[in-house]
Each structure stands twice: as structure tokens, then as C-alpha cells.
Amino acid sequence: MRKKTIVESRTLNSAGDGAARRVTSYDVALLAGVSQSAVSRSFKPGASVSPATQGKVMRAASALDYIPNAAARSLSTRRSNLVAVIVSSLANLYYPQVLSGLSEQIARQGKRLLLFTLEREADVGKVLCDVWQYQVDGAIVAAWLSDEQLAEFTRRKVPLVLYNRCPRGHDVHAVLCDQADAARLLVSRLAEAGHRQFAMIDGPGDSATAQERKSGMVERLLELGLPAPVVVSGNYDYASGGQGLRKIIDRLGRVPDAVICGNDIMAIGCLDTARHQLGIQVPLSMSVAGFDALEASGWLSYDVTTLRQPIQKMAADAVAMLERRQGKAESRRYMSCLIEGSTARLTSEPGYPGQRQGLRAA
Amino acid sequence: MRKKTIVESRTLNSAGDGAARRVTSYDVALLAGVSQSAVSRSFKPGASVSPATQGKVMRAASALDYIPNAAARSLSTRRSNLVAVIVSSLANLYYPQVLSGLSEQIARQGKRLLLFTLEREADVGKVLCDVWQYQVDGAIVAAWLSDEQLAEFTRRKVPLVLYNRCPRGHDVHAVLCDQADAARLLVSRLAEAGHRQFAMIDGPGDSATAQERKSGMVERLLELGLPAPVVVSGNYDYASGGQGLRKIIDRLGRVPDAVICGNDIMAIGCLDTARHQLGIQVPLSMSVAGFDALEASGWLSYDVTTLRQPIQKMAADAVAMLERRQGKAESRRYMSCLIEGSTARLTSEPGYPGQRQGLRAA
DNA sequence: TTGTACGCGTTATCAT
DNA sequence: ATGATAACGCGTACAA
Numbered sequence: 001m002r003k004k005t006i007v008e009s010r011t012l013n014s015a016g017d018g019a020a021r022r023v024t025s026y027d028v029a030l031l032a033g034v035s036q037s038a039v040s041r042s043f044k045p046g047a048s049v050s051p052a053t054q055g056k057v058m059r060a061a062s063a064l065d066y067i068p069n070a071a072a073r074s075l076s077t078r079r080s081n082l083v084a085v086i087v088s089s090l091a092n093l094y095y096p097q098v099l100s101g102l103s104e105q106i107a108r109q110g111k112r113l114l115l116f117t118l119e120r121e122a123d124v125g126k127v128l129c130d131v132w133q134y135q136v137d138g139a140i141v142a143a144w145l146s147d148e149q150l151a152e153f154t155r156r157k158v159p160l161v162l163y164n165r166c167p168r169g170h171d172v173h174a175v176l177c178d179q180a181d182a183a184r185l186l187v188s189r190l191a192e193a194g195h196r197q198f199a200m201i202d203g204p205g206d207s208a209t210a211q212e213r214k215s216g217m218v219e220r221l222l223e224l225g226l227p228a229p230v231v232v233s234g235n236y237d238y239a240s241g242g243q244g245l246r247k248i249i250d251r252l253g254r255v256p257d258a259v260i261c262g263n264d265i266m267a268i269g270c271l272d273t274a275r276h277q278l279g280i281q282v283p284l285s286m287s288v289a290g291f292d293a294l295e296a297s298g299w300l301s302y303d304v305t306t307l308r309q310p311i312q313k314m315a316a317d318a319v320a321m322l323e324r325r326q327g328k329a330e331s332r333r334y335m336s337c338l339i340e341g342s343t344a345r346l347t348s349e350p351g352y353p354g355q356r357q358g359l360r361a362a
Numbered sequence: 363m364r365k366k367t368i369v370e371s372r373t374l375n376s377a378g379d380g381a382a383r384r385v386t387s388y389d390v391a392l393l394a395g396v397s398q399s400a401v402s403r404s405f406k407p408g409a410s411v412s413p414a415t416q417g418k419v420m421r422a423a424s425a426l427d428y429i430p431n432a433a434a435r436s437l438s439t440r441r442s443n444l445v446a447v448i449v450s451s452l453a454n455l456y457y458p459q460v461l462s463g464l465s466e467q468i469a470r471q472g473k474r475l476l477l478f479t480l481e482r483e484a485d486v487g488k489v490l491c492d493v494w495q496y497q498v499d500g501a502i503v504a505a506w507l508s509d510e511q512l513a514e515f516t517r518r519k520v521p522l523v524l525y526n527r528c529p530r531g532h533d534v535h536a537v538l539c540d541q542a543d544a545a546r547l548l549v550s551r552l553a554e555a556g557h558r559q560f561a562m563i564d565g566p567g568d569s570a571t572a573q574e575r576k577s578g579m580v581e582r583l584l585e586l587g588l589p590a591p592v593v594v595s596g597n598y599d600y601a602s603g604g605q606g607l608r609k610i611i612d613r614l615g616r617v618p619d620a621v622i623c624g625n626d627i628m629a630i631g632c633l634d635t636a637r638h639q640l641g642i643q644v645p646l647s648m649s650v651a652g653f654d655a656l657e658a659s660g661w662l663s664y665d666v667t668t669l670r671q672p673i674q675k676m677a678a679d680a681v682a683m684l685e686r687r688q689g690k691a692e693s694r695r696y697m698s699c700l701i702e703g704s705t706a707r708l709t710s711e712p713g714y715p716g717q718r719q720g721l722r723a724a
Numbered sequence: 725t726t727g728t729a730c731g732c733g734t735t736a737t738c739a740t
Numbered sequence: 741a742t743g744a745t746a747a748c749g750c751g752t753a754c755a756a
Contacts, residue, residue: 071436737745
């Protein structure tokens with residue numbers, strides 16, 4: 001069905017053809033006195049071109065300000081050198097860090113980053129459509145995908161790496177920090193230090209990460225035979241921290257021994273409300289901990305006890321995993337590192353001012 | 363020179379041709395029993411296709427999971443629907459907000475965001491090369507560009523909008539918040555409230571924004587006949603705030619009346635050091651103010667007096683300006699809005715506890 | 725409205 | 741090493 005007929009000639013760009021044609025490899029070839037193929041080869045790293053030719057080409061190219069056209073190249077090579085990054089929201093201060101790491105790593109691989117942010121989680125569908133259109137060489141997704149959506153990556157053979165999301169039995173790669181483990185560690189340390197009544201300000205229901213953090217905490221408490229925690233739900237934002245704390249106290253009838261927050265932003269909100277509005281001494285009367293180790297968590301006013309994920313390493317690995325197409329369903333796990341800030345009492349030395357007995361007496 | 367010969371036939375994808383050819387509009391046409399151009403038209407919003415044909419095409423398309431290839435489209439239409447966003451660093455908490463706004467607006471325009479972050483400012487050159495390759499429909503740049511680089515945008519006819527950078531006499535668009543004005547406003551208000559000895563923790567030397575903020579402040583102080591400020595340089599990061607304050611006190615021999623910080627991160631660092639390490643009462647003994655109105659600046663522990671830029675509006679306008687190719691060198695200016703937090707004394711009511719006389723007496 | 729034919733700018737294959 | 745030529749997949753005059 002498709003036919004092509006002979007094109008007789010081409011005019012060089014210099015001719016006054018109004019709408020300023022773009023400079024192509026033909027123009028360069030003409031000026032350099034070589035074939036178009038020679039130009040193409042000259043721009044390909046490992047190609048077989050004589051230094052002489054290459055020189056002529058490069059001179060002509062820079063004289064004409066020639067730059068290869070990525071669209072044409074993509075069409076021909078079937079690879080775009082684009083990596084899609086899908087992130088739910090940049091409002092959560094954790095993601096800019098991730099994005100920063102990914103951007104750096106993607107650039108290092110000689111690829112470009114096509115960024116998609118989701119105003120609503122429901123927008124994933126539209127976004128994926130764009131991803132297919134642009135024939136990206138891979139995608140790194142930090143957002144929730146349905147089974148159908150996961151399957152579509154496989155079907156369309158687009159390498160996918162999930163970021164901190166569980167590859168639910170599918171053939172996709174993932175980098176993920178064990179959130180449940182992190183939560184368990186936190187509970188263990190707090191319990192050792194004598195905390196008994198725990199509370200949690202949970203993340204939003206659609207966050208897999210939040211789910212894991214909660215279940216890790218609940219399980220560990222159960223194992224230790226400690227009282228069931230009071231769990232209130234938050235939104236991963238500052239206000240949720242304060243509101244959450246009030247709800248907890250309300251529901252419990254007293255200040256809990258420890259509040260574990262679904263992320264650091266909520267921990268910070270919780271701290272501020274505790275100290276500035278409720279007059280609760282932290283960590284004397286109550287311990288607070290969070291997740292993510294934001295930059296802000298280290299500020300003197302907070303110094304939050306939190307769990308740090310190896311973001312740089314995760315980003316690097318995520319990008320690297322896009323390349324390995326053969327191996328199946330590799331899922332790399334990471335450990336969070338406990339940052340012992342000053343918002344949680346992690347030891348039970350008798351002399352410690354915030355020690356349980358002292359508190360109880362109060 | 364270029365010739366094309368006749369291609370006799372094409373096999374439909376279903377044939378077992380090993381390397382899984384991609385589904386193209388030809389495949390869809392074949393299945394739908396129409397011409398390839400009909401398929402193309404069916405996917406173009408305002409095209410002239412009969413509902414019947416459109417229906418057949420769409421059915422066939424979804425049966426084959428067909429999605430148009432953006433590279434081929436770009437090649438044909440000479441527009442990529444890509445917008446490049448170049449941002450110096452995501453570490454500065456101000457930029458994620460900007461990026462978030464831009465991402466939203468770009469998506470709203472039906473375009474995609476190609477993100478470039480600069481590890482070193484020197485990388486702009488490389489990044490621009492990518493920008494040319496991908497034939498982006500426009501670029502929004504929040505980074506420093508040389509005159510030569512600015513000119514290249516004009517030469518290559520790539521619409522450019524600078525974000526908070528001055529279009530130094532060139533034919534480029536820009537959205538920018540008047541930083542000097544904002545600084546002048548701040549100084550005026552602080553002076554009215556009785557502050558006399560000012561100090562500034564400046565941003566890095568290569569930041570145009572920082573330059574403006576500083577010069578606005580210095581000029582206004584001069585106009586008011588107030589003492590020359592002590593200016594120390596910072597790095598836009600948390601540590602700079604504390605270090606800056608120490609340097610200021612060291613150089614001045616005493617605590618200044620007001621410290622204006624080049625951005626909120628430094629203001630927060632300054633506050634923390636003042637309160638937690640130097641035991642300075644803010645705003646009783648010293649006022650502190652910053653720029654940018656970060657989310658963190660509103661937290662209870664800080665409540666920083668700062669200047670807010672209309673980021674959403676600026677982002678929206680920046681994206682909109684990419685479209686208007688005719689008008690020359692439009693440069694839209696915005697006003698910052700003073701957020702009267704509690705880190706600066708902005709009134710001189712006699713009864714105010716932090717009032718000058720009282721302070722002086724102390 | 726529909727189909728034909730060609731161009732978009734590159735890479736890849738094949739002779740030479 | 742080099743040059744001719746065929747894809748790559750789509751948009752679009754143009755003719756019908």
C-alpha cells in the first residue's frame with residue numbers, strides 16, 4: 001500500500017525559502033562535501049568514520065549550527081532516550097528529594113527526564129497514555145498503579161521500576177524500603193525504653209507506604225504484648241499532625257507515651273501542636289517519631305527521631321534497573337536507618353529525666 | 363539526491379515476525395478497512411471524518427492497542443508538544459513549588475514537561491544541547507543564561523520564558539517578581555517600627571534574585587538615612603542562616619535590630635541559632651525576616667515574617683507566554699505579598715512589648 | 725468526506 | 741571507510 005516516489009532535488013537552507021527550514025544532516029553533508037550517511041555516522045560515537053571525514057563534517061555542522069533531530073532518531077532507532085518519571089505530588093516534601101536524585105541519575109545515563117505529576121491519583125490513566133505516545137525507554141513510578149496498568153507496561157514492553165510500591169506479583173522491577181521493618185524497629189526501640197501506650201497518625205488510605213508502616217507497628221506491638229495503639233488517620237500534611245494528636249488525646253483520654261507519625265511532616269505538626277498549643281513536653285511526657293528524614297526534620301527546633309531511606313542509592317538503582325531487560329522481576333529492598341533525634345526517648349536509663357516512673361508519678 | 367522506491371506490501375502485526383513490530387496507523391487502517399490517512403484524521407481533534415469512519419477506526423485502534431507515535435508526529439508536524447523546564451536545583455525548597463505549578467500548567471496545555479536540573483551551573487551548556495535536539499516547543503528557565511545562550515534561543519526560534527531572571531535587553535519573555543521592591547517594602551516597614559541597625563544574610567553571588575534583594579535593601583536604607591547594614595554572604599541553606607548570624611554579631615559587636623535573610627531557609631536557620639544557641643529573643647531583641655514564604659515558614663515554631671510570590675500565577679503566565687510568539691519581549695512583573703509573621707516587630711505601638719525604647723533600656 | 729502520495733530527518737543495511 | 745537506499749510512523753496537500 002505504501003509507495004514512495006522519487007524526490008528530484010533539495011534546496012540548501014540558504015535559499016530564501018521563507019519559513020526557515022531546519023538545518024538537517026543533508027545540509028551538513030552538502031557543505032562538507034560528503035554523503036548524508038557520513039554525517040550520521042560522524043555523530044554516532046562508535047561508528048567507522050575516517051578522522052578526515054569526521055573533521056569536515058564537524059566543521060560544517062558547527063558552521064550551520066546543526067544538531068541532530070531527536071524525533072527523527074527516535075523514529076529510526078525505536079528508542080527515545082526518554083525516561084518517564086511519574087510522581088503523585090511534589091507537595092509532599094519527600095518527593096522533591098527523590099526527583100532530584102532521579103534527575104541526576106537519569107542525566108548521568110545520557111537520558112532525559114519526562115516528568116508527570118498527578119493532581120489526582122485518578123489521572124494516572126491519562127498520564128500513561130502520554131507515556132506510550134512518547135515511546136519512553138523506561139518509566140519510574142512513585143504512584144499507585146492498577147493491575148491492568150501494571151500489565152500494560154509488560155504488554156507494551158516498557159521497562160518499569162516502581163519506587164516504594166510493591167510489585168504485586170507482577171513481572172516488574174521495584175526499589176523499595178522496607179517500611180514495615182522500619183516501623184517494627186521503631187516500636188522495638190521505644191518499647192525497650194519503656195513506652196507502653198502507642199498511638200499513630202496514619203497516612204492517607206491510598207498510600208501503600210502508610211499501610212506498611214501501620215501494619216509493621218501494629219504487628220510488633222502485638223508481638224510485644226503491648227496495648228493496642230490508637231490510630232487516627234492523617235493526610236501526610238502539617239495540619240494533620242496537630243489534628244491527629246488532638247484526636248488521639250481525645251480518644252485515649254490522656255497523652256500517649258509515644259506517637260508514631262506516618263511521615264515527618266505530620267511529626268513536625270504533631271510536635272508543634274504538642275509544644276506550642278497543648279504544653280506537652282516532648283520527649284519528657286511523650287515521644288514523637290516520624291518517617292523520611294526530611295531536611296526540616298534535622299532543624300534545631302525539631303530534631304525529629306525518624307527513619308532515613310537511602311534515597312540516592314535507591315534512585316541510582318532504579319535508573320540502573322531500567323537497563324536490565326532480561327532478568328525478571330527484580331525487586332531490590334533497602335533498610336531505613338534510624339535517626340536518633342531528640343523527640344523520642346530511646347533509652348531507659350534510671351537517671352534519665354523522662355523515664356517512665358517519673359512520668360507516671362506526675 | 364534522495365530517492366524512495368516502492369514498497370510492495372506490509373504484513374500485519376499478527377504475522378509471526380519475531381521482533382514484535384509496533385502497531386502503527388497502517389495496521390489500524392487495514393483492520394478498519396480504511397486508509398491510513400483516515401486513521402490519522404480520526405485522531406486529530408478538529409479533522410473532517412465521518413462518524414462512521416471514526417467509529418470503525420476507533421474500534422480497530424482499541425482492538426490493537428494502538429497509540430500514535432509522538433516521534434513520528436513531531437517529525438511530521440515539527441512540533442514536539444514538549445516544554446523544557448530548566449531549574450538550577452531542587453534542593454532549594456522554593457523550586458519544588460515552582461516546578462509543581464509549572465507541571466500542572468503544562469499538563470493543562472496538553473504538553474509534557476522535559477525536566478533538566480543543574481548540578482553545577484556550568485552544565486547549562488550540555489542541557490541546552492538536549493533542548494535543541496528534542497525540538498521543544500518552548501522552554502522555561504530558572505537558571506542563569508549567558509548572553510550567547512539567550513541569543514541561541516532567538517536564533518533557533520525556541521520560545522523562551524525566564525523565571526525570576528532578568529531578560530537583559532534581549533528579546534525574551536520573562537515572569538519576575540520584583541525582589542528589590544519587596545526588599546524595600548520590608549525595610550520600610552521595619553524602619554517604621556523603629557529598627558535602625560540592619561543586617562543581611564545574602565544569597566550566593568551568582569543568584570540574580572539575591573542581588574536584587576540586597577540592593578533593594580541597601581538603597582532603601584540609604585534613602586531613609588539609616589546606618590549602613592552589615593552584609594554577610596550565605597548559601598541559601600539552613601546552615602548559612604546560623605553561621606550568618608554569628609558573623610553579623612561578630613562584625614557588629616552586638617545584636618542587630620533586624621536581620622533580613624536572602625531566603626526563608628536561611629531565616630529559619632538564623633532563628634534557630636538565635637533562639638536555641640545564642641539565647642536571643644526574637645522578635646523582642648531582634649527581628650528576622652526572609653523571602654519565599656515556604657510552607658515551613660508558616661509552621662508554629664517559626665511563623666516567619668516573609669514575602670510571598672504569586673507562584674501559581676507566575677507559573678500559569680509563564681506557560682501561557684510560550685504560546686504567544688508574535689509579541690516581543692513581554693516581561694511580566696509581579697508583586698510580592700508581605701506575610702506578617704511573628705519573627706519581626708512591624709509596629710511601634712507604645713504598649714508593644716518589643717518596642718524600641720523598651721529594648722534599648724534593657 | 726476519502727484515499728493517494730509524499731515529506732518530515734534520521735539510522736541501518738547493503739554494496740562498493 | 742563510504743555512498744545509495746530503504747525503512748521508521750505520521751500528517752497533509754491534493755485530487756477524487
